[in-house]
Amino acid sequence: MPNHLADETSPYLRQHADNPVEWYPWGEEALQRARDEDKPILLSIGYAACHWCHVMAHESFEDPATAEIMNRHFINIKVDREERPDLDSIYMSAVTAMTGQGGWPMTVALTPDGRPFFGGTYYPPTPRHGLPAFQQLLQGLAQAWQTQREEIEHSAGEIAGHLRQASLVSALGRGGALNDDLFDQALNGLLRTFDTKLGGFGRAPKFPPSMTLEFLLRMVLRRGDGMARRMAEHTLTMMARGGLYDHLGGGFARYSTDDRWLAPHFEKMLYDNALLARVYLHAWQVTAEPLYRTVVEETLDFALREMRHEAGGFYSSYDADSEGEEGKFYVWSADEVRAALANAGLAADADLFMAYYDVSERGNWEGHNILNTPRPAAEVAAELGLDPAALETRLAAARRALYDARAGRVWPGLDDKVLTAWNGLMLAALAEAGAALGRADYTAAAVANAEFINASLRRADGRLLRSWKAGVGARFNGYLEDYAFLADGLLALYQTTFDPRWFAWARELADQMLAHFGDATNGGFYDTADDHEALLHRPKDVQDNATPSGNAMAAAVLLRLSLYTGEGHYWDTAEAMVSALYEPMARYPGAFAHWLGAAAFILGEPREVAIAGDPAAADSRALLDLIHGRYRPDLVVAVGEGESAAVVPLLAGRERLDGRAAAYVCRRFVCLRPVSEQQALAEQLND
Structure with a gap:
C-alpha cells in the first residue's frame, strides 16, 4: 500500500515509500491523526548510510505481518536524522536517559502529544542477543497502551519533565578565565588516550578525530609542542595508509572497526571528507609532508567527481552496502586484481601492486582484501629492486585501471539530498585548498557551491533552509549549524576570492544567529530558531560530535567577524561562550576540540x-x-x-x-x- 513518503526530499524516507507500513513524515497531519484516534506514535529515526537501519527495514518494515501490527496500533512516523537534527537530539536524549545508550535506527514510542514513554534502537525479527522480537515489542507496547495508560502517562510526564529540565541547565554555565593551563590539561588528557603504536585515540571503533587534530596543529604552531606534533602526524599518516582511506577513488569512510584503521564501516559521509580534507591541508602547510597534500587533492577530487550535483551542491553520503553486502564495492580478491590489471594491459604490475597494497590469496578481511599500505613505498621498491619513482608511476597506472574496473560494479546507494550545513563544511575546505594549493578549479567549485546555496537554500527574506533534492526543491527551517557552518565557509571563500558579497552574507548569517537563536538567559545559542515549530523542548547542543557543535562553530565565526568589523559584541558573545566551557574543554578535550581551537584563537x-x-x-x-x-x-x-x-x-x-x-x-x-x-x-x- 502506498504511504506518505513518496514526495519527501530525503532519499532515506523515500526508500520506505513502498513499505506496507503506513509511514508519515513528521508533521501536523500525523500528529493530528494520533490525537484524533488517541493512538501512540511509533517514531523511527535513521539515515540513508546507516547499515542497521537498512537491516531493520528489510527484516521488519517490509514484512506485511509486522506492518499490520504497526498500522493497527500506532501512527507510524519516519524521520531522517540528517534533515531533522532537532527531533533526533530530543528523542536520542530520551532514549539515552531511558536505556543508558542510543544509536540508529532509533525506535521510540510517544504519546499523541509527542512525549516519549519507551525507547530503544534496533530490534530483530526474532528474539536475539537479549532483545525481544520486534513484533513482540509492538504487541507489548500496544497492550500497555490499552491496559496501563495511567502509568504510561505518568512515566511520559516524568521523562518529558526531565528532558526539559536538562535542556534548561545549559553546559554554558560556570567557566573560568582562559589561560594556557587549559591547553596543558587538554594535551595531557589527549596523551592519556593516544594510541602510540597505531595513532588515534582510544580503542576500536576508531573515528577520524578531525577537530582534535586541528587543535593539535594549533598547539604545534603556538607552542612548538613536539608531542602534539607526534600525535597529529602519526594519526594522520596511519589513517591515510589504512583501509579507512579509499586508495583508488580518494576519500575516507566513516570510521574504522578495528584499532589499526584497516577495516572501515564503509559508508562515506560528506562532512567527514570536508573536515579531513581541511585538516590534511593544514597539516601539509605545517609539515610540507607530500602524503598530506596527496590526500587533500584525492579527497576533494573524489567529492567533486562523485558527490556533486551539476548545479554545484554536494550530496550527503554513500552507503556502506552494495548488493546487500557491506563493503562489497570496495574489496578485492587477488584474482580480481590480476584480471583487472590484465584487461588493462598491466598484468606485469599485479605482483608489485599486491605487494604494496597488502593483497593476498587469503585476504586481510573476511576472506577479501581491503587495500591499505602497511609498508613504506621505499621499502617495497627496495624489495622489488625498483626505483621508488618508477614504482609510483606503475602503481598510479594500476590504481587508475582498478578504479575503472571498480566503477563497473554495482555502486553503493547514494543519498543525494543536499544539506546546507555539510555543504558549508565542504565550501570551506575547497576555498582554503584553492588558495593554499593554487588550484583554481577548487576555487571555482567553491564559488559555484556558494552560488547554489544562495539560489536554492536561501529564502527571499534571507533565512536559510536545511535540505534540497533535485526535482523536489528545498524544505525545513535552517538550524544553528546551517547558519554557523555556512558562515564559516563563506569567510573562507572571502579570504580566497575577496569578493565582498561573501563577507556580507557571512555577516548577515551571524546577525541572524544572534537575532533568532540566541539564549539570552544562559548564553550561547539554541539549535533551533525562535520561530521554529514547538517541540518537547528547545534543544541546545554544545558538544562536538562527528561535526563541530553549532555553538562552537558560531563562536569561531563571531571571533573572526569581530576582527573584520570592530564590533565588540561579536567578540564578547563568543569569548563568554568559550570561557564558560573551560572545565569541559580541560577534562574532555576530544569532545570539545573545536571549542579548544576557538580558545586558542582568543589567546593567540x-x-x-x-x-x-x-x-x-x-x-x-x-x-x-x-x-x-x-x-x-x-x-x-x-x-x-x-x-x-x-x-x-x-x-x-x-x-x-x-x-x-x-x-x-x-x-x-x-x-x-x-x-x-x-x-x-x-x-x-x-x-
Whole structure:
C-alpha cells in the first residue's frame, strides 16, 4: 500500500515509500491523526548510510505481518536524522536517559502529544542477543497502551519533565578565565588516550578525530609542542595508509572497526571528507609532508567527481552496502586484481601492486582484501629492486585501471539530498585548498557551491533552509549549524576570492544567529530558531560530535567577524561562550576540540591584515602569496578598495603606498606602518 513518503526530499524516507507500513513524515497531519484516534506514535529515526537501519527495514518494515501490527496500533512516523537534527537530539536524549545508550535506527514510542514513554534502537525479527522480537515489542507496547495508560502517562510526564529540565541547565554555565593551563590539561588528557603504536585515540571503533587534530596543529604552531606534533602526524599518516582511506577513488569512510584503521564501516559521509580534507591541508602547510597534500587533492577530487550535483551542491553520503553486502564495492580478491590489471594491459604490475597494497590469496578481511599500505613505498621498491619513482608511476597506472574496473560494479546507494550545513563544511575546505594549493578549479567549485546555496537554500527574506533534492526543491527551517557552518565557509571563500558579497552574507548569517537563536538567559545559542515549530523542548547542543557543535562553530565565526568589523559584541558573545566551557574543554578535550581551537584563537593574539589594492593585481597577489604560503589560523585577511572598503570595515581608510598595494598588519585595529614588499610583510608577521 502506498504511504506518505513518496514526495519527501530525503532519499532515506523515500526508500520506505513502498513499505506496507503506513509511514508519515513528521508533521501536523500525523500528529493530528494520533490525537484524533488517541493512538501512540511509533517514531523511527535513521539515515540513508546507516547499515542497521537498512537491516531493520528489510527484516521488519517490509514484512506485511509486522506492518499490520504497526498500522493497527500506532501512527507510524519516519524521520531522517540528517534533515531533522532537532527531533533526533530530543528523542536520542530520551532514549539515552531511558536505556543508558542510543544509536540508529532509533525506535521510540510517544504519546499523541509527542512525549516519549519507551525507547530503544534496533530490534530483530526474532528474539536475539537479549532483545525481544520486534513484533513482540509492538504487541507489548500496544497492550500497555490499552491496559496501563495511567502509568504510561505518568512515566511520559516524568521523562518529558526531565528532558526539559536538562535542556534548561545549559553546559554554558560556570567557566573560568582562559589561560594556557587549559591547553596543558587538554594535551595531557589527549596523551592519556593516544594510541602510540597505531595513532588515534582510544580503542576500536576508531573515528577520524578531525577537530582534535586541528587543535593539535594549533598547539604545534603556538607552542612548538613536539608531542602534539607526534600525535597529529602519526594519526594522520596511519589513517591515510589504512583501509579507512579509499586508495583508488580518494576519500575516507566513516570510521574504522578495528584499532589499526584497516577495516572501515564503509559508508562515506560528506562532512567527514570536508573536515579531513581541511585538516590534511593544514597539516601539509605545517609539515610540507607530500602524503598530506596527496590526500587533500584525492579527497576533494573524489567529492567533486562523485558527490556533486551539476548545479554545484554536494550530496550527503554513500552507503556502506552494495548488493546487500557491506563493503562489497570496495574489496578485492587477488584474482580480481590480476584480471583487472590484465584487461588493462598491466598484468606485469599485479605482483608489485599486491605487494604494496597488502593483497593476498587469503585476504586481510573476511576472506577479501581491503587495500591499505602497511609498508613504506621505499621499502617495497627496495624489495622489488625498483626505483621508488618508477614504482609510483606503475602503481598510479594500476590504481587508475582498478578504479575503472571498480566503477563497473554495482555502486553503493547514494543519498543525494543536499544539506546546507555539510555543504558549508565542504565550501570551506575547497576555498582554503584553492588558495593554499593554487588550484583554481577548487576555487571555482567553491564559488559555484556558494552560488547554489544562495539560489536554492536561501529564502527571499534571507533565512536559510536545511535540505534540497533535485526535482523536489528545498524544505525545513535552517538550524544553528546551517547558519554557523555556512558562515564559516563563506569567510573562507572571502579570504580566497575577496569578493565582498561573501563577507556580507557571512555577516548577515551571524546577525541572524544572534537575532533568532540566541539564549539570552544562559548564553550561547539554541539549535533551533525562535520561530521554529514547538517541540518537547528547545534543544541546545554544545558538544562536538562527528561535526563541530553549532555553538562552537558560531563562536569561531563571531571571533573572526569581530576582527573584520570592530564590533565588540561579536567578540564578547563568543569569548563568554568559550570561557564558560573551560572545565569541559580541560577534562574532555576530544569532545570539545573545536571549542579548544576557538580558545586558542582568543589567546593567540590574532591579527588582521588589510591590503589596499586590487585582489587580482600582481602587487596584491605577491603579498597574498606570502600569507597563503603558511597555515595561519590566528589571522584574518581582507583585500580591496572602493566598494569592498564600504562592505568590509577592516579595509576602511586604507590607502595604497605610492600607487602600490599596501598591507596593514593590525592587532585589534591597532596597526603597524603599511608595507608593500613581501619581505617587510614577512617581518611584521614574524615569519
